[in-house]
Amino acid sequence: MPGVAFVAHCLLNQNSKTHGGARCPGVYSPLVDELRTRGWRIEQMPCPELAFTGLHRFWAVREQLDTTAYRRHCRRLAGAVAGAIEVHVRRGDDVIVVGIEGSPSMGVHVTSSDPERGGRPEWPDGSAELSPGSGIFMDELVAELTARGIEAPRAMGISHQLPDHDPVAERAALATLMEG
Amino acid sequence: MDTDARGFKVALVQSELVNPPAGGLDALAVLEQAGWGAIQLPASDYPDEVADPLLEQAAEQAEEFVRNGYRLAVVGRRRGLDTALARYGLAEPQAIEPESAEELRDFLEQAAH
Numbered sequence: 001m002p003g004v005a006f007v008a009h010c011l012l013n014q015n016s017k018t019h020g021g022a023r024c025p026g027v028y029s030p031l032v033d034e035l036r037t038r039g040w041r042i043e044q045m046p047c048p049e050l051a052f053t054g055l056h057r058f059w060a061v062r063e064q065l066d067t068t069a070y071r072r073h074c075r076r077l078a079g080a081v082a083g084a085i086e087v088h089v090r091r092g093d094d095v096i097v098v099g100i101e102g103s104p105s106m107g108v109h110v111t112s113s114d115p116e117r118g119g120r121p122e123w124p125d126g127s128a129e130l131s132p133g134s135g136i137f138m139d140e141l142v143a144e145l146t147a148r149g150i151e152a153p154r155a156m157g158i159s160h161q162l163p164d165h166d167p168v169a170e171r172a173a174l175a176t177l178m179e180g
Numbered sequence: 181m182d183t184d185a186r187g188f189k190v191a192l193v194q195s196e197l198v199n200p201p202a203g204g205l206d207a208l209a210v211l212e213q214a215g216w217g218a219i220q221l222p223a224s225d226y227p228d229e230v231a232d233p234l235l236e237q238a239a240e241q242a243e244e245f246v247r248n249g250y251r252l253a254v255v256g257r258r259r260g261l262d263t264a265l266a267r268y269g270l271a272e273p274q275a276i277e278p279e280s281a282e283e284l285r286d287f288l289e290q291a292a293h
Contacts, residue, residue: 009219009241012198012217012218012219012220013190013217013219014185014186014187014217015186015187015188015189015190015217015245015250016217016241017184017186020183020184021184022184022185022186023185024185025185025186025187025189025215025216025217026186026187026189026190026211026212026214026215026216026217027208027211027212027216027217027218029212032208032212042199042208042220043195043223044198044218044219044220046237046238046241050241050244051237051240051241051244054244054248055244055245055248056248076233077237079233080230080233080234080236081234083229083230083233083234084222084226084230084234086230087226087227087230
């Protein structure tokens with residue numbers, strides 16, 4: 001039975017990406033199509049970095065964003081999203097979360113980390129900052145759901161910014177996630 | 181990455197046009213074809229205590245786009261949106277309550293310039 005997918009903001013709005021990261025003008029259709037083909041309702045989550053560090057932000061790793069103020073910001077956003085998830089869970093809807101792998105904020109299984117990063121931004125492309133773990137917003141979303149007595153939904157992340165991105169495998173992973 | 185494909189056009193979209201009923205207007209498909217991104221507004225089936233913070237966040241994000249010169253439009257309607265936008269200094273963006281994909285397509289084409 002179709003459920004509700006809470007998706008990362010940039011899935012519907014690539015304009016929110018850090019400069020250099022937008023794959024298309026607006027709606028990133030491959031995964032949207034997969035969700036809609038199966039009749040799932042889409043709910044867009046906010047982009048935590050957009051409202052905090054803005055459209056001119058640099059690409060960042062977790063250590064650069066992991067401040068008390070950013071955590072507070074993420075908790076505010078996560079509280080609103082958790083409220084919506086709670087509505088659906090209480091109704092008995094199946095809920096999944098689709099984040100962004102490699103993101104310091106929206107990573108589900110892969111985030112980015114480099115304790116040395118800071119100062120003048122002159123590190124080379126291909127730096128090995130990808131690392132296992134979740135992003136800061138995802139941490140806070142799970143914490144907020146737990147505080148509400150709600151089990152964290154099944155989740156995955158879009159992998160289009162990872163070096164081994166495979167669009168076919170990504171769609172298959174989403175289909176598997178929806179099937180539970 | 182050397183290229184960036186963003187369209188610099190963002191629409192605040194009524195949730196029921198993102199998740200249309202069978203045969204209903206699929207605004208997301210039209211937005212995609214026209215090169216617009218979407219900020220989804222809270223669905224009308226959410227209680228106010230759930231919808232209000234989501235509406236606030238939508239307005240907050242819209243303000244960041246407008247502040248940086250992106251085009252902003254409203255597709256459909258959402259109670260409380262005008263008030264939320266006004267709190268961020270965004271008064272009356274171009275708006276449409278489309279009855280057809282063609283009407284929405286024409287609107288987006290005009291709103292892009």
